[in-house]
Amino acid sequence: MSDAWDWINRRYESDDLAKFTLMLDTLEEVVGHLRSDAPARHRIALILTDYIADVLLARRVNSVVQLSEYGPWFEPRERFTDRDLNLLRQGFNRRLQVASQSYERPMTFGMGRPILAEELAEVLRVAHAYRNDVYHEDRHNPHSLPIVTLAALHATAEAWRQSLPSKSATSSGAKGPLMDRLVVMGYETPSILGSGAGPMFSHYAGAEAFIGWLDREMPFDIAAAACSLSEDIDSRIEWAESMIAWLSGWEGPGADEIEPSLHWHEFWREHGGDPRLLELNDEQARNAAASLDTEDEAEKERLRALMQQTDEQRTEYFRSLHSSFTPTLGIKSLPKLRRRGRALAELRQPGRLLARYRTVDEQMRVFEDTLAEVAEGWDRHVSEEVDRARGKGIFITRREP
Numbered sequence: 001m002s003d004a005w006d007w008i009n010r011r012y013e014s015d016d017l018a019k020f021t022l023m024l025d026t027l028e029e030v031v032g033h034l035r036s037d038a039p040a041r042h043r044i045a046l047i048l049t050d051y052i053a054d055v056l057l058a059r060r061v062n063s064v065v066q067l068s069e070y071g072p073w074f075e076p077r078e079r080f081t082d083r084d085l086n087l088l089r090q091g092f093n094r095r096l097q098v099a100s101q102s103y104e105r106p107m108t109f110g111m112g113r114p115i116l117a118e119e120l121a122e123v124l125r126v127a128h129a130y131r132n133d134v135y136h137e138d139r140h141n142p143h144s145l146p147i148v149t150l151a152a153l154h155a156t157a158e159a160w161r162q163s164l165p166s167k168s169a170t171s172s173g174a175k176g177p178l179m180d181r182l183v184v185m186g187y188e189t190p191s192i193l194g195s196g197a198g199p200m201f202s203h204y205a206g207a208e209a210f211i212g213w214l215d216r217e218m219p220f221d222i223a224a225a226a227c228s229l230s231e232d233i234d235s236r237i238e239w240a241e242s243m244i245a246w247l248s249g250w251e252g253p254g255a256d257e258i259e260p261s262l263h264w265h266e267f268w269r270e271h272g273g274d275p276r277l278l279e280l281n282d283e284q285a286r287n288a289a290a291s292l293d294t295e296d297e298a299e300k301e302r303l304r305a306l307m308q309q310t311d312e313q314r315t316e317y318f319r320s321l322h323s324s325f326t327p328t329l330g331i332k333s334l335p336k337l338r339r340r341g342r343a344l345a346e347l348r349q350p351g352r353l354l355a356r357y358r359t360v361d362e363q364m365r366v367f368e369d370t371l372a373e374v375a376e377g378w379d380r381h382v383s384e385e386v387d388r389a390r391g392k393g394i395f396i397t398r399r400e401p
Contacts, residue, residue: 045146049152126148187209225350233360237341
């Protein structure tokens with residue numbers, strides 16, 4: 001008969017060596033993708049980095065929950081209700097908050113120390129937002145994508161190291177392919193472990209060896225990153241100004257068309273997904289569909305009345321949203337955005353750099369999307385007018401004699 005404890009000891013949840021290997025394999029794979037020039041591989045690198053960071057956050061949450069459940073009954077400590085745990089499972093930023101907070105108290109032996117400084121937590125917060133752009137919106141900036149990913153990779157590696165005990169080691173994994181890989185990266189047995197116990201594997205020292213290797217192979221140069229992100233904003237503002245000049249000239253629709261379009265685009269970015277607005281839209285669609293499906297005139301009349309009532313409610317609600325909306329962007333905003341973009345070049349904190357870049361980047365997206373829509377719409381209009389002037393697309397019905 002097999003030992004009943006054997007399966008428990010070998011399963012992934014109990015296998016610290018398997019957990020270490022998962023981290024090392026994934027982080028190395030990210031490096032491989034970042035070495036490529038292909039945007040597709042940079043996208044994969046960001047998604048993998050975000051994934052493995054979330055694995056670390058999940059481990060941290062489990063660790064903190066365990067700390068909250070053990071100890072004397074009279075000892076005050078953090079408690080987690082079912083609602084707290086559900087919110088943590090749903091929210092990446094909530095898990096980041098747990099990872100960057102201290103849960104130290106007597107007899108926790110360092111297990112309550114945060115694994116992320118707030119600065120690095122901000123890096124992962126911004127990187128997660130860009131991961132959502134890639135994963136959910138099929139959108140990325142090829143210039144900034146590898147910079148954001150590399151910053152997140154270094155932050156994740158540091159969180160990994162800080163999540164591991166620095167004063168313990170095991171004979172498990174001390175020999176074999178995993179240790180061979182780490183030795184190539186520069187692994188050294190910590191001196192605190194002594195030399196008489198035979199080969200020992202410190203997980204903390206293993207993560208430290210990876211970080212040393214990463215710093216040599218693919219360092220994150222904060223000064224170069226700041227200059228690169230600053231140049232990205234500057235070049236995009238230059239494009240926006242050139243497009244505004246074209247749209248305002250004799251070939252375009254005129255400057256008066258640009259500002260309202262910017263305000264409209266910004267309004268829809270903020271309120272396009274308003275739950276009440278969508279609910280009224282859906283109600284209107286259901287009533288319209290029901291009206292088409294019925295042959296009963298009395299029922300049609302009832303549904304038409306409901307549709308009119310819903311339309312009035314929707315119009316009133318829309319007007320309330322629109323009247324309370326204050327645009328933040330206009331053509332005169334570009335010089336301010338240029339100054340903010342150029343100020344990025346002076347920043348030397350990764351979290352602050354990425355957070356400020358993200359803010360300016362989102363505002364530039366409003367300009368880029370709006371100007372592209374205005375230009376493309378005007379181009380279609382001009383083409384249609386040219387075709388009409390040439391007689392294309394005009395159908396004349398003549399009565400036969």
